[in-house]
Amino acid sequence: MTSGMDSDTWFRRYSTTATPRSRLVVxxxxxxxxxxxxxxxxxxxxxxxxxxxxxxxxxxRLADPFVGSMDMLADQVTAALLPFADVPLTLFGHSMGxxxxxxxxRRLERRHAVRPAALHVSSREAPHRLTRRALYQEEDSALxxxxxxxxxxxxxxxxxxxxxxxxxPALRADLTIVDCYxxxxxxPVSCPVHAWVGDADPSTSAWEMNAWADVAPCGFQLRVLPGxxxxxxxxxxxxxxxxSAQLVAAGFx
Numbered sequence: 001m002t003s004g005m006d007s008d009t010w011f012r013r014y015s016t017t018a019t020p021r022s023r024l025v026v027x028x029x030x031x032x033x034x035x036x037x038x039x040x041x042x043x044x045x046x047x048x049x050x051x052x053x054x055x056x057x058x059x060x061r062l063a064d065p066f067v068g069s070m071d072m073l074a075d076q077v078t079a080a081l082l083p084f085a086d087v088p089l090t091l092f093g094h095s096m097g098x099x100x101x102x103x104x105x106r107r108l109e110r111r112h113a114v115r116p117a118a119l120h121v122s123s124r125e126a127p128h129r130l131t132r133r134a135l136y137q138e139e140d141s142a143l144x145x146x147x148x149x150x151x152x153x154x155x156x157x158x159x160x161x162x163x164x165x166x167x168x169p170a171l172r173a174d175l176t177i178v179d180c181y182x183x184x185x186x187x188p189v190s191c192p193v194h195a196w197v198g199d200a201d202p203s204t205s206a207w208e209m210n211a212w213a214d215v216a217p218c219g220f221q222l223r224v225l226p227g228x229x230x231x232x233x234x235x236x237x238x239x240x241x242x243x244s245a246q247l248v249a250a251g252f253x
Contacts, residue, residue, distance in 0.1 A: 006079065006080050007080045007081075007083050007084070009054070009061070009064075009080070010053060010054055010076070010077060010080035010081075011025075011051040011052065011053060011054060011080065011081075011084075012034040012041075012051070012052045012053075012054055013049070013050075013051055014040075014041035014042060014049065014050040014051075014052075015049060016046045016047070016048065016049050017046055018046055018047070020047060020048060020049035020087055021047040021048070021087060021088075022047065022048050022049075022087055022088045022089075022090060022117065022247050022248075023048065023049045023050070023051060023084055023087055023088070023089050023090070024040075024044060024048055024049070024050045024051070024090050024092060024243070024247060025051045025053070025081060025084075025089055025090065025091045025092070025101075025104075026040060026050065026051065026052045026053065026092050026093075026094075026097070027053045027077070027091065027092070027093040027094070027096075027097030027098075027100045027101045027104070028052070028053060028055065028094060028096075028097050029094045029095035029096050029097055029123075029174075030095060030096040030171060030174035030175055030177070030178050031147070031167060031170050031171030031174050031175075032055075032094075032095075032096075032097075032174075033054070033055070033058050033059050033170075034052040034053065034054045034059065035059065037052045038052075039236060040052070040240070043240045043244075044240065044243065044244050044247055045244065045248075047247075047248070048244075048247045049084075049087075051081075051084060053077060053097070053100075055067075055073075055170070055174070057169065057170050057173060058170045066169075066170070066173035066174075067173075067177070068176070068177075069177060069180065069181075070099060070100065070103060070177050070178075070180075070181040071103070073100060073177060074100055074103035074104050074106075074107060075107065077100065077104050078104050078107040078108060078111070078112075081104065081108070082112060082114070085108070085112075085114045088116070088117035089108070089114070089116045089117060090116060090117045090118045090119075090120065090243075090246065090247055091104060091105055091116055091118070091119050091120065092120040092122065092243065093120070093121055093122065093124070094122040094123055094124075094232065095122065095123045095124050095203075095229070096124065096174055096177065096178045097122070097124075098121035098122055098123065098124035099124055099127065099130075099178070099181055099182070101119055101120070101121060102119065102121060102127060102189070102215070105119050105189050105191065106187060106189060109189060109190055109191075115190055115191055116191045117191060117246075117249075118191055118192050118193070118194060118246055119189055119191055119192070119193045119194070120193075120194045120195075120196065120243070121193065121194070121195050121196070121209075121212055122195075122196040122197070122232065123196065123197055123198065123201055123203065123204055123209075123229050123231075124204065125204055125208050125209070125211065126186065126208075126209075126211040126212045126214060126215060127182050127183065127184040127185075127186065127187075127215070128182075128183050128184060128185060128186040128211070128214065128215075129183065129208060129211045130181065130182030130183045130184070131182075131183070132179060132180065132182065132183075133178075133179045134179055135175050135179055136172050136173075136175035136176040136178075136179050136180075140164065140168055143168055143171055143172060143175070144158050144164065144168075147167075147171070149202055150202065150203060150228070150229040150230070151228050151229055151230050186214040186215050187215060188214075188215045188216065188217050189215055189216065189218075190217075190218055191218055192216065192218050192219035192220070192221070193212050193213070193215065193216035193218075193219070193220050193221075194220075194221045194222075194223065194246070195209040195210070195212045195213075195220070195221070195222045195223070196209075196222075196223050196225070196231075196232070196239070197209045197222075197223075197224055197225075197231070198224075198225055198226065198227035198228050198229060198230075198231030198235075199224050199225065199226055199227070199231075200226075200227060200228045201227075201228050201229045201231070202228065202229060203229050206222065206224045209222055210222055223242065225238060225239070
């Protein structure tokens, strides 16, 4: 089990006033930070405590070295999460975070006999359907072009050299993790899996997200919402409503 300081290092914690009945663990996208999910912090009611992962190399962890692989990242996040496993855990991972959430669930189940209440994967292909890329090796201009393609970042900000200097190192480090991960066998998890995708996502489709059913013998649901890769910004209320219903059920298991 990891120390409390390790857990504080890895998670931005939105504590509840009462003892939580469940916890929602949010794992951001490549180049993302915990601040992106700040609107989720108090959105799920007093019975749910929200934990958002703080990846190294950005914001308050700016001085911490980047992690080099998905397996290393999953090992560290899993260790930091163990002290919070005293109530049902629901994991939600967006884009890179979806692959990370899947790997964390596998570790929780197989190494620590912790069965999460549910796994939510957003805007990222299933592990056995991934195709390796080498975008992380491209010039900065290619990374900026990818950010523009996916949306989620103000296009005008991407023209600012100071913003680029701040954003690109973390993005390149995360893309190293993403591009070098998979394809991997469709190893099943023992909790229900919920897949999410925007109907205009340029990086994946509803058909591709449906392949997550191959790792979900305990139940699978696909939700397709209006929007692109970052549909969860414009569809915030719809996502919160659907997640809230599942979290309420998880708290009474």
